[in-house]
Amino acid sequence: MPDPWLRDAIAAINADFTRSADTHLVPVPLHALPQIKLYIKDESTHVTGSLKHRLARSLFLYALCNGWITRDTPVIEASSGSTAISEAYYARLLGLRFIAVVARSTSPEKLRRITQYGGECVLVDDPRQDRAHARALAAELGGHFMDQFTFAERATDWRGNNNIAESVFKQLADEPHPCPRWIVCGAGTGGTAATFGRYIRYRSYATEVCVVDPERSVFYEYFRTGEAGASPPGGSGVEGIGRPQVEPSFMPELVDHMIR
Incomplete structure (x- = not known):
């Protein structure tokens, strides 16, 4: 029988x-290009204001159902800020201690929002070491390292359950072009692109997925050549997207095109 705490x-x-x-799907008029219909999915309207709120919910449910989190488990995450904000929200909802390992360059506003929901912040100088530091901290505290960069693509139910892909296509249902030519997104964990790619294949849509990668990130080169190459220190310069190493949740076989 499941633990009553887990059930609750x-x-x-x-x-x-x-x-x-x-969240809203907002049409954006392009008066200079009237033949193109552009929509923006505004994930900032989640209760936490975080673009990664869906992911945080999925990660918590995945960890709970796998038995990785119990009533006394500290939760640790490596994050550029957005995922940690929503994970702090859910940790507070469950009465759990939450610690975010973030780069020292993370914006003060994101740090404030993490602590607003009861989270603690541990700052690291080199963002390439955030996961290793989080993993070590979890081992030291007897906690659970949530590891969004590994589990983003598998914690999300890509067939539906209100994932972002299902939400977008439902909201497009009554538009002039309910099946878009392109879905364009960035890649932090790679989970959003993987969810769209799988859902599009599952539903047999003709839509293709394009991922935009900033400079100083390795995803684009890995997609193009299969080799990650070396990333300069300091991160991508764009909080939330781009990584100094290829993460397990980035699945290039589900991406049709990339732009740097």
Whole structure:
């Protein structure tokens, strides 16, 4: 029989989801290019204001159902800030300690929002070491390293369950072009691109996925050549997208095109 705490924790997350509205899909007029219809999915309207709120929910449910998080488990994450904000929110909802390992260059506003939800911040000078530091901290505290960069692509139910791909296509249903030619996104973990790529194949849509990668990130070169190459220190310069190493959740076989 499941632990009553586990049952209550999952129920609390599901209740939070039920009382939350979906995010808007906003049409953007392009007067100079009237033949193109552009829509922006505004994930900033989640309750935390974080673009990674769906991912945080999925990661918590995945860890809970795998038995990795119990009533006394500290939760540790390596993040550029956005995922940690929402994970701090869910940790507070469940009464759990949450620690975010973030680069020292992370914006003060993101750090403030993590602590606003009861999270703690550990700053590292080299963002290439964030995962190693988080893993070591979890081992030291007897906690769980959430590891969004590994589990983003598998924690999300890519067939549906209100993932971002299902949400976008439902919201496009009554538009002039309900099946878009392109979905364009960035890559931090790679999970969003993987979810879109899988969902599009699952539904047999003709849509293709384009990922935009900033300078000083390795994803583009890995997609083009299969080799990650060396990334200069200091990160991509764009919080939330681009990484100094290829992450396990980045799946180039699900991406049709990339732009740097």
